[in-house]
Amino acid sequence: MAIPLTATLPARRALRAVLPVRLRREAAALHAAFGVRGPLSVAAVRRIVRAVAPHTMVPPVGIAFAAQRAAEAALSGRGGAIVECGVWRGGTSFAMLLAQRAAAGRVVCPVHMLDSFQGLPPVQERDGPLARAWQAGEAPDDPDANCRAEETAVRAARDRLGFGEAEAPIHRGWFSDTVGPLAQRLRAAGGVALLRLDGDWYDSTVECLEAFLPVVQEEALVIIDDYYAWDGCARAVHDTLSRHDLAYRLWTAPGAQGVWFVKRAARKSLDAF
Numbered sequence: 001m002a003i004p005l006t007a008t009l010p011a012r013r014a015l016r017a018v019l020p021v022r023l024r025r026e027a028a029a030l031h032a033a034f035g036v037r038g039p040l041s042v043a044a045v046r047r048i049v050r051a052v053a054p055h056t057m058v059p060p061v062g063i064a065f066a067a068q069r070a071a072e073a074a075l076s077g078r079g080g081a082i083v084e085c086g087v088w089r090g091g092t093s094f095a096m097l098l099a100q101r102a103a104a105g106r107v108v109c110p111v112h113m114l115d116s117f118q119g120l121p122p123v124q125e126r127d128g129p130l131a132r133a134w135q136a137g138e139a140p141d142d143p144d145a146n147c148r149a150e151e152t153a154v155r156a157a158r159d160r161l162g163f164g165e166a167e168a169p170i171h172r173g174w175f176s177d178t179v180g181p182l183a184q185r186l187r188a189a190g191g192v193a194l195l196r197l198d199g200d201w202y203d204s205t206v207e208c209l210e211a212f213l214p215v216v217q218e219e220a221l222v223i224i225d226d227y228y229a230w231d232g233c234a235r236a237v238h239d240t241l242s243r244h245d246l247a248y249r250l251w252t253a254p255g256a257q258g259v260w261f262v263k264r265a266a267r268k269s270l271d272a273f
């Protein structure tokens, strides 16, 4: 339940006093989402957050941020594609498609959806003790364990939302097999207008950064969802930027839902980043 942005302070305090903790948390999460700025209206963001909620584990603020940035990419006139590595049930990719439809009336930048549909690969030492403990706690006989999603369910949800294979191609397989060929194809098709990485672990993040960074358009955004969540993801970002001597500044995404950076070879003015 959302506390309307227009509610007065006393009204909000009164609401807070009567709402149970879980509802208060949900209200705060939605409130944060509607504060994420961009071309989409609060009403449009609300519709998108609601539509994709059954298909995502990303909180509303992360969905709102991805949606606003996708809308900007669609309106930028630069063309190219959007790529999400690690889509699980597809919700964030769907938000980036719905955002374009809301902002531009159509999908300008196809959203490429990449996933193993077998869950996360085994944790490595560099992913850190928390990741190791988390994966060890996943029940091996649970079909949903370890972030596993069904490709058929993702395709069905995509179709229900009215998007076809051309607008939202699904690339099944381990990133080590899929990202290289896709990056080659996108290089010849306008590059990547927005890259969103949500593969959790060190290797998954490095593989995607190495493949796609060279074909991300200059001035385009890269969002890394798991930077604060997992040690391996943070290491992957630092290692890759450092290995390629890149001075991209990391910014905390709204709600600390990951980080983002702009692909920009050098700072051009002392007055602006």
Ligand SMILES: C[S@@+](CC[C@H](N)C(=O)[O-])C[C@H]1O[C@@H](n2cnc3c(N)ncnc32)[C@H](O)[C@@H]1O
Binding pocket: 055, 056, 057, 058, 085, 086, 087, 088, 089, 090, 091, 092, 093, 114, 115, 116, 117, 118, 119, 120, 121, 147, 148, 149, 173, 174, 175, 176, 198, 199, 200, 201, 203, 204
């Ligand atoms: C945290 S979930 C993604 C959440 C999703 N973006 C959402 O909107 O809810 C991580 C996903 O990354 C996928 N993944 C992680 N590493 C991978 C790899 N190396 N190759 C393919 N898929 C991978 C997993 O299968 C899982 O579906």
